[in-house]
Amino acid sequence: MQKSLSPAQVWALALGSIVGWGCFVLPGDMFLPEAGIMGTLIGFVVGALLLCFVATCYSYMIKYTPVAGGAFAYAYVGYGPTAAFICGWALVLGYIAIVCIDIAALALIFRFLFPGVFAFGPLYSIAGWQVYTGEVLLMTGATLLFGFLNYRGISFAGKLQVVLAFLLTVGIISLFAGTASMESAQLSNLMPLFSENRSPLACVLLIFAISPFLFVGFDTVPQAAEEFSFNPAKARNIMIIAILCGVVLYSFVTLSVGIVIPYPEMLAKMDAMRAAGGTAWATGEVAKMAFGKFGAVVLSCAVMGAVCTGINGFYIATSRLLLSMARGGILPKWFGDIHPKYRSPYKAILFTIAIVLLTPFAGRSVVAWIVDMSSLGTGMGYLFTCLAARRVLLGSPAEANRGVRLFTCTMGTITAVMCISLLLIPGSPAYIGVASRWCLVIWIALGVFFYFSNKSEWAKLPEEQLRSNILGSTDIPVFFGNSAPETQSESPAK
Template structure:
């Protein structure tokens, strides 16, 4: 059997897919951002409202994804959906934006390991000083630690999703148990009281601005549900079940994010905690509000409790986005939008092993970049995933509009409107100057660099996919010539009146 004929192995159960989504949603940011961003920039209530509003609106995006998963249950997710609705150029734009978002999240989680081990084992890995970037010292020991983690999770995914899926369930359980323990310990402190939550909103912002700055990064906070459509080709169950899996994962993610934020805020007056962290940074120490709360609640045992939660979060995020990134690269290769090299399937493990090797190679740059530099791409990640959301919602709208037997058409189209509006709002808040969530200068330059790289790849590979007819592209990306598409420039034999079935079931 040739490489091109091999297919991905169907090995992911509903529990594993749910763990994949939740574990990818609750990653590094859940434990670091409460003290670094959420509370200083939005306050307690502003953060919680931002979570709730963001999750509620992102659920509409997830519903649009569920329509498209039923319509085209293939690897690639939003990339494949963008092709269905708008053609290969739009698919490339969407796919390139998502590659940025996914690899950025792996890099962020890998970089978080340095912070975790500085807290758990002070000085142990801080040997062999190399250089300093944006105030963050890079050490040989931490480079070795992060390199090992990158290779370990790359190897797990190289061997296929069967073991990786089972491992994800265990890690997600550890993550959830650790967060519940952290909140319970913080809430039981003698110093814990509701007055510590004041002020409810950041004093230097309006209430609306506080909510908007959290809502704007919703694509980053809840992007983990997007790993579900990326793995659709490997489901052992009907694709129609994906909707509930994604929505439940998003809602569980809101609860876990909220518990960690409240744990940090309620232990002592959170403005005092923020001032303490600022003083620690100024003195050259490792400032981590969540770690400080864990130590207050459990003493030395706090390190163990927090380690369980954070390691679960970081590892599930790394594992989940290895799967998402490699499947996205695989799908882009099938459409000749990236070189065919990325599309090779391992004859034994049935994994896109060359796409995984490429992901490993890119992520291996992370240990040398320093945590401060990696943090610059958080906002870029939100822009990239927001683009994926937008294309998916618009594609779902086109599919539903063309379907002749859609049940509850008005309700379904309303979900598409809301998903599209949510995506546009998130992107606009990040890119419009003067917005409370406008991305920083460093992030903007990184984004410009990524766009320039995308233009290069697009120009260098366009001649390859331009040689293929629309039907050939459709078969390569969607796995079948019988799935209708909805963009101009289709060949005459694809112009028959489409009768989409999946979205109307």
């Protein structure tokens, strides 16, 4: 594939994918009502710091095998094709979910920016969300536009990502500066610091559990590793800086919503608007209060930057993941075709477009059900990456700073297990809802179908050929079955 991505473009890819729809909608819908301002901020910091261990594990594996596929390829290195399929299928869910969520957010944004303009041709209502023909056309157009941009190749998509990430950052900083400078803005408006409905620890755990969803964008970096125009060793700092910048931007938006007036009053106001059949958006409301009509302009820069970078970033991540799975024969070879002119995995992009085109007809309420599944899918990717990195290091006794790196892998593994457990254990403050669980069952059933429908193809391939297909070389050692080397003093991990 074409090696054209610069460090700035990759950083913009990561940051733009981290700061998406949730940054602007969740402060009023979930963060403040469910966790309070302090529970939210502590949850951000704890989740981000622990995910830095995961990002470091990713950086080890990027240097070991800089190819498209990310955690899917790393799971293959450590545990073989079946584990790679489980990891890859979970990640496909997580990545496509983010694209769908950001596309669905466009309807909410335009209801706020242009009330009534796209609310024509009512079709039906799903879970309390009215679906309109105008909004379906809007979201369909956005899906096709970003699909077309990615179809044309990574170079333009990378440049666009830098511009959008700049708009996103400037918009959020302007929003925070405007709200914090209002006469009514006081620290006392942030009380109570934790939700009155649960303990402080439960508040923090709730936010921490969805950290894979909030900061998922950093793992778009390894998906694009095959297209780096620079040394893959720089990937670690790019990912960690993107995560930390993401924490700051998430915190700015949440503080903006909470500081203008006592946030329980703001939440009560939003509840009243919902009861009256209106579109309740706390972030939009504080932007109006801070800037008046100009608030729509400030907020639109930030939100459109966030949503568009998320759509663009996860189109890249999803298509590269499908490409890698097809290379290994784990998905049909059709997904792995590269466009002869644009050097893009165009058929994987077309498949992604087809799935995302279902979003406009589902309604925002239904799309919101997949947030938890997205966290679960990306959590699985984190887990396999950390375990694979540990296995590579254990097989590399000559590795520099081996003890520190093994500790990093252990911390990353614990982080991933905690995130997955909080989502799946009944009684957990972050236990996923019934609708999300049924969606998850359907996705698992589809995975079982794809696994067994293609197993006869890849199972008969020699391991060296499968390794060459997925990793691009037979010289890269793998660590499963009879292929596991006894020692790796000359391992490419050095």
